[in-house]
Amino acid sequence: MTPFFIGWSARSGLRALGFLSPIVVALLTCFGALAFALAVVSDDPGGGDVIGEMRIEGTLIADPYPMIVTDAGHTILLSGGGKSGIQDEARPLDGKRVKAFGGHARRGDRDMLLVYELSAASGEGRAPTREPLGSWRLTGEICDGKCVLGVMRPGNKPVHKACANVCFIGGVPPVFVATTPVAGTRYLLMGGPDNRALPDAARDHMAALRRMDGTLERIGDAIVFRADIATAVVP
Template structure:
């Protein structure tokens, strides 16, 4: 039997060559489609957080400080706190201090603030996008006594996240993929938040602070974005919770106490 012979510049491709090429390209195409489907199905899913970028919104409420700076509002008879963050990777402290200097504000003052909003699971946050110009108005009315409930001692397992990215500005915003950015945000003044996950879903959140409500942001940086265990007294502020943490008692999940270890962490540039 005579073998087919083919050179690239000839007019016709022998049938044996054409048939083999069709089989090869069909198999290769199906393989690529199959690999693509497997790759997509094994990707980490996104949470349905929302960042209303470019849309400045106004909210009126009482300015509160604990467990972090926020705007205490009432919606349909329900009291909620909208936590505040600064522009970029900054907490709200600098912006609020400027507002207080120029407008004689204090905790409990009724104010109207303007900024970009982000939210997840019905929890809203506001970025003071225009910095000190985010203050629209301030009234003379002050807040009545706030109901803060102590709910006892708890041991919790979760992951420390930076809430600005987590609640909408970036997605995904947890685990190792976001760790360096979360460290940078918390270093800039974002309040560290312990996110609790059950069955693959986030179900609860706790602000972390020291016994005198002081920030422990710098001390907990080595533990950001990894599974940990914490313990301490829990308090409820409207629709948010906080836990008093001794950094030396923080432990890696499924590991021994590592509070004094030199656990390495990176800072995103």
């Protein structure tokens, strides 16, 4: 006869122990094994770290997103702390010579400064070299610039979409990661067609493979992709 368990009965509790003990042990073992296996194969999006600190001086360009072009012609994107940009601080210094200090993020030869201090420097700002590269139709992924330039690794795909949008809403410069190199790089700084920040509609296309039209311009040693978000489609 099948034993009948009654929770409040001490007798039936003991009877149940015989059947359930090996099941509980198996369940504990199964949970432990699954924890181990799932932890070992987990993908790590990165710990939000920078590679160090950096002090730079150069000419500030406020649009489409703040950047500094050094006297050597190296273009460094600027962002604020956390998930915020520094548009408000950069705007009054547009075209002026500035000095800045902050955290240093880097992927490949592309640098970003997470600005702790930004102020005008002595001397005149120099207009950076600009080279229009014409109209392009590019395929790639719009990513949060801070994550893709080294703070995370690289912080893409839909699981990070909301996080990337939080950065975008906060003003962190977006970066277009092209599927194949364009003018020598896969990492393109982004902006809207009017050289302003990308419109809010870009959020629907964040962290997913898209094809879109736009124009390219080399500013210093960086390529800026002024994308027409209205043309964005799934390739």
